[in-house]
Amino acid sequence: MLTKKQLFTRGMLDISPHMLSVIPFGIIxxxxxxxxxxHPYLVYAMSxxxxxxxxxxxxxxxxxxxxSSLVAVASVGIxxxxxxxxxxxxxxxxxxxxxxxxxLISYVVVDQGFAESNKFFKxxxxxxxxxxxxxxxxxxxxxxxxIATLSGIxxxxxxxxxxGLKFAIPLTFIAIVVQDLKKLDHVIVMITCGLSxxxxxxxxxxxxxxxxxxxxxxxxxxxLRLKK
Amino acid sequence: xxxxxxxxxxxxxxxxxxxxxxLISRDMLGDKIKAVLEYVPSAVFPAIIFPxxxxxxxxxxxxxxDPKIFGALVxxxxxxxxxxxxxxxxxxxxxxxxxxxxxFN
Numbered sequence: 208m209l210t211k212k213q214l215f216t217r218g219m220l221d222i223s224p225h226m227l228s229v230i231p232f233g234i235i236x237x238x239x240x241x242x243x244x245x246h247p248y249l250v251y252a253m254s255x256x257x258x259x260x261x262x263x264x265x266x267x268x269x270x271x272x273x274x275s276s277l278v279a280v281a282s283v284g285i286x287x288x289x290x291x292x293x294x295x296x297x298x299x300x301x302x303x304x305x306x307x308x309x310x311l312i313s314y315v316v317v318d319q320g321f322a323e324s325n326k327f328f329k330x331x332x333x334x335x336x337x338x339x340x341x342x343x344x345x346x347x348x349x350x351x352x353x354i355a356t357l358s359g360i361x362x363x364x365x366x367x368x369x370x371g372l373k374f375a376i377p378l379t380f381i382a383i384v385v386q387d388l389k390k391l392d393h394v395i396v397m398i399t400c401g402l403s404x405x406x407x408x409x410x411x412x413x414x415x416x417x418x419x420x421x422x423x424x425x426x427x428x429x430x431l432r433l434k435k
Numbered sequence: 436x437x438x439x440x441x442x443x444x445x446x447x448x449x450x451x452x453x454x455x456x457x458l459i460s461r462d463m464l465g466d467k468i469k470a471v472l473e474y475v476p477s478a479v480f481p482a483i484i485f486p487x488x489x490x491x492x493x494x495x496x497x498x499x500x501d502p503k504i505f506g507a508l509v510x511x512x513x514x515x516x517x518x519x520x521x522x523x524x525x526x527x528x529x530x531x532x533x534x535x536x537x538x539f540n
Contacts, residue, residue: 224519224520224521224524225520227520227521227524227525228524245437246437249437249438249441252438252441253441253444253445256441256442256444256445257441257444257445257448258445258448259448261483262444262448266440266441266444270437270440276436276437276439276440276443279440279444280440280443280444280447283444283447283448284444284447284448284451287447287448287451287452288451289451289479289482290448290451290452290455291451291454291455292455292472292475292478292479293452293455293475293479294451294452294453294454294455294456294459295455295459295464295468295472295475296472296475297455297456298455298456298459298460298461298464299461299464299469301456302460302461306457309453309456309457310453310457312456313449313452313453313456313457314449314452314453316452316456318479318480318483322476322480325475325476369535370532371503371531371532371535372528373487374487374488374503374506374527374528374531375524375527375528376483376487377483377484377485377487377488377507378506378507378510378523378524378527378528379520379524380480380481380483380484380487381484381507381510381511381514381523381527382510382514382520382523382524383476383480383520384476384477384480384481384484385510385511385514385515385523386514386515386518387476387477388511388515392474393474393477396474396477396478397477397478397480397481398481399478400477400478400479400480400481400482400485401481401482401484401485402485403482404481404482404485404486405485405486405489405490405496408486408490408494409494415482415486416482416483419481419482420475420478420479420482423474423477423478423479423481424471424474424475424478427471427474427477427478428467428471431467431470431471
C-alpha cells in the first residue's frame with residue numbers, strides 16, 4: 208500500500224515528461240494573449256479561472272476577431288466538454304471521496320493528467336488513496352501552466368516561432384495513445400476520431416473536438432457488440 | 436466586460452470537470468457504458484492529434500509532403516518501441532526540425 212505522499216510524487220513524476228510540450232505551449236499562449244491586445248492581467252486571469260490550454264487561445268482569438276462574448280464563452284464550453292468524458296471514467300475511482308473533495312479535485316482534471324492517472328488507476332485499483340495520484344498530476348500541471356503563461360505574458364514570445372513548438376502538442380498526445388496501437392479495436396476508434404476531427408474541423412464553435420469523440424465512442428460501442 | 440466573459444467561461448469549464456465526478460455515482464453507469472468508456476482516451480486524443488498535424492495555422496489542409504507528417508510518423512515509431520514520452524516528443528520534434536532547417540533550407 209502506497210502512502211499519500213508516494214502517490215502524489217508518483218503522479219508528479221508520471222506527468223512531468225509532458226511538461227516538455229506544456230511549458231512552451233503555455234509561453235506561446237501567454238504571449239499570444241498580449242499580442243492580440245488584451246490586458247496582461249486578463250490574459251493571466253484566464254490561466255487561473257479557465258485553466259484550459261487550447262480553449263484559452265480560442266477564446267482570445269474569437270474576441271479579438273470581433274466575435275461576441277457569448278460565442279467565445281460557448282466555444283470554451285464546447286471545447287472543454289471533453290472533460291465530461293474524463294469525469295465519467297474517473298468517477299469510478301473517486302466515488303469514495305466526500306462531495307467537497309470531489310468538488311476540489313475536479314478543478315485540476317486536465318487532458319494529460321487524466322491520461323496518466325487513468326493508466327495508473329487501471330493498474331493499481333486496490334490502492335486506498337488513489338486520488339493523490341490525480342492530485343499530483345493535476346497540481347504539477349497547474350503550477351507549470353501558471354508559470355509558463357505568466358512568463359509568456361511578461362517576457363513575450365521568447366520562444367522563436369520558427370521552431371514550430373506548437374507541434375509538440377500533438378506529439379504529447381501521440382505519446383499517450385501510441386501503446387494502444389497494439390489493439391485493433393483501439394486503432395479503429397482512433398482513426399474514426401481522427402478522420403472525423405478533420406471532416407468536422409470547420410463546424411461552428413470548434414465543436415469538432417466533441418463531435419469526433421462522440422462518433423468514435425459510438426463506433427467503440429458497435430465494436431463491443433461485434434466482439435460478443 | 437472581458438473579465439465577465441472569462442468568469443463565465445471558467446464556470447462553464449469547471450462544470451464540465453465537476454459534473455461527472457461529483458454528481459454521478461457508480462450505479463448510474465451500467466457495465467455496457469463502462470466498457471465503452473474504456474475507449475475514451477483513444478476516442479478523444481486523436482481529435483487533438485490529427486488537426487495538430489494535418490491542419491495549419493490558417494485552418495487549411497497541409498501538403499502531403501509537409502515535415503509535420505514525417506515528424507509525427509517518427510514519433511509514432513519511436514513511441515511504440517521506446518514506451519518513453521520524452522523520447523517520443525523529442526524524436527518527433529528533432530526529425531521535424533531536421534527537415535525544416537536542414538533539408539528544406
